[in-house]
Amino acid sequence: MAVTIKDVAKKAGVSPSTVSRVLSNHPRISTQTSIKVKEIMEQLGYHPNIMAKSLVSKTTESICIILPKPAEELFSNLFFMELIRGIVTQANRSGYDVLLSSGANEKEEVEAVARLLKGRRVDGAILLYSRNDDPVIEFLHANNYPFVIVGRSNDHPDVLSVDTDNVQAAYDATKHLISMGHERIGFVSGPPNLTVSQDRMKGYQDALIDAGLEMRPEWIVEGEFLQDSGYRAMSFIMSLPNRPTALVVVDDMVSFGVLRGLHELNFKVPDDICLVSFNNITLSELSTPPISSIDIGIYHLGYTASQMLIQNIQNGEDITYQTRQIIPHRLMIRESSMLSLPKR
Template sequence: MVTIKDVAEKAGVSPSTVSRVISDSPRISEKTKEKVRLAMKELGYHPNAIARSLVNKTTKTIGIVMPRSAEHVFLNPFFPEALRGIAKCAHDEEYCLLLTTGNTEKEQMESLNSIVFGGRVDGLILMYSRVNDAILNKVMELNLPFSMIGRPYNDENINFVDNDNVKSAYEATNFLIKKGHRRIGLINGSLNLVVSLDRFEGYKKALIENKIELDESLLTSSDFVQQGGYDCMKIILSSPKPPTAVLVTDDLMAFGAIRAARELSFKVPQDISILSFNNIPLAEHATPPLSSVDINAYKLGFEAARLVIDEIMGRNEEKQKIIVETKLISRKTVANYKAK
């Protein structure tokens, strides 16, 4: 097993100099650092992460707080894509990731306490923003660097990255209105999530500006899963006066909604148009290809990681708020409405 002494001998420096190079001490010249790093590479030496954390009092690890158990979360492609962005930024900064999960709020709290009080992370990323969230309140109490994907429900001084979900839902609803639709249903996510509340506000704003009455029989909400979209669409299409278009706030839910429409003999988009959110890779391969708002989940994840690492490293004195632009991708599930 290669040791620090072996590296020091090959590089022609003292073992303490090697240790300082490993911790990237500013007291060591770049020339010496290059010489030591070359020796490490040639010998195949890898610093002991545990030993380094004891010396530097850092773990070089970011904790990821998921909204519920990973078993369910990974059914929705948004999370793997956002995690891909987080992983890229973490890799660039030489950080590792540690997922914390739980089926209930109590299990989430226990998992969070385990990694924080066990000294296993330098910072945290919350993958969601929920109304009156006990987990967020706990994270704020811990006085540990953190960021979140999603706008905080109350405008606390928090690092976060998000889309402008009011604006994007407003634009999506207007897109349907310009296609001639005036009875527009909404299949929303869980109403304890800030993203769902914001998208409802955008939808409502577009209707009001176009003098379209808000029909509560066309408003539904569920979890961001395919079955949720299926159940919601069944409810909406059972209305005495079904909509001609539906705005769905998640692509997986939209797939379920399309299946429900077909079972009820509604053709997409001839009988009912569907516009969704997230633009997951499967959207363009759906039958018909799904029109969807691209929220750039990868960038949301990347920027969330950058925010928390910047705070850990002391690069930002003030909390940062980053808004990632969205883009409506028009495919084949939305058609012009012509009154019969």
Template structure:
């Protein structure tokens, strides 16, 4: 015989309505009662009928994550793995499951978001990236559907977002390299349509101009977040007559690819070229030499994103806000002053 809510209530010594409220994470139920009921549910092997519950409460206890395109690149990048880990861990502790979606094209991505919203498959959505004229943000705002953006939107300053001060972080890195004596500093970006790429580039240029160093267009490269893209860029770098003495990349994966390709071309890191990454993934410590990078609190970003989204969903004193996670510069073996020529 299937275990029902009535069996749980009888063994826990509470009413069926109390069990129902525990399942719905009703704030009126004390933690002591909630723990007791959930323990009985586990002992009896009772699993709530989520479909029936959603029909009654108009909620799903699901959170949707919109993965950036292309998804195959995403799973090569530890930044996304770590932020998703933070999202999933926090969601689970709050009684939410996570659904992930993406699209092979901008149009397919928008359709995927529309399916989640219009089909009421989730209670709220996390956007893991932002673009100029972002259709997903426009759609979610129009529907007044709860969502939180990881990153910053250039077009919508009034939405809830969780981000770093990427301009300040890139500025700090560049300024430190200048203080070490570097004047020829390259910059390796992801797609410039991404706000994070633009912000980190702005921080780089701000520090150079402040130091009286002209921006050299042939020192700036746009790629994707893959080692292959970094290798292609490094091949171009080594052919320059006035090769940079330091290179800033906006991701550790790019930094790793640059270092590997420089070595393959007979150049030493950091003796011939210093290299800096971003995100402080485990790859930065495993690489030889270990990569200097920026710790942006990726796991914390994921947790803070879910916390803000659940407040948005429940309306618990929710206010639209930009949440800034502090960054920290991590200096390792891939950076040194330039050799005097």
């Protein structure tokens, strides 16, 4: 027979309503009583009925993570794994469960999110990406559901978001290459509809403009946040008659593809071409050669996004923080960008 609240209350010597208040983290329950009741729950193997609890408290104490597509991008890129680790860690500390949601296309993404939120299965959502004209953001915003974007929204700058200053980060990466004597600097970008690609492109361009350097369209290649994109980009860039001597690459995983492509073409880094990347995932330091990368605090991005969402769910409009949080970045200089060119 299943253990009930009454069983827990009887053994703990408290009323069933006190047990219910412990389950809902009621502020009037003392720490001592809360610890005692939770110990009894564990002893008896009691598990609360989440559906019944949510009907009473009007909260599921669950959030969902809306995954980007394509799926192979997520599961092959350690950036997303570290981001999710930060989200889940903070959510668990706050007593929230985390669900994952995805779709093969934008229509399926909206349908999946609608089922979760309209069906009261989760209290809010975190988007791991930001793109232009996003129907998921439009749905969440129109229905006033709590959500946080990792990135920023061009269409709704007022929504809750946590981000890196990607314009400044790309400016710093490009400026570093300029300081090493490079004047022909290319850019391997991500999908152009993503704000992170747009912002990093702008920072790269601003640095070149400020330094009075040439900016050639053929030195810019767009793709996905996948190794294969970096690999394919090298076949084009390294065949140019006036090719770049250095590259800014939008993501560490893309950089691994860049290194593989350069190796197969018999070019060496940094001897033949230097590069700086973004995200500073663990493998960037362990690659051959180690990759110079902008550390954007991935775990902190996820942790802060989860914290902001749960505070918004619990407090509604009564929030005490800015709607957009910026996580500091720093350039980690390694061997891939450490060859100086003579100044003209």
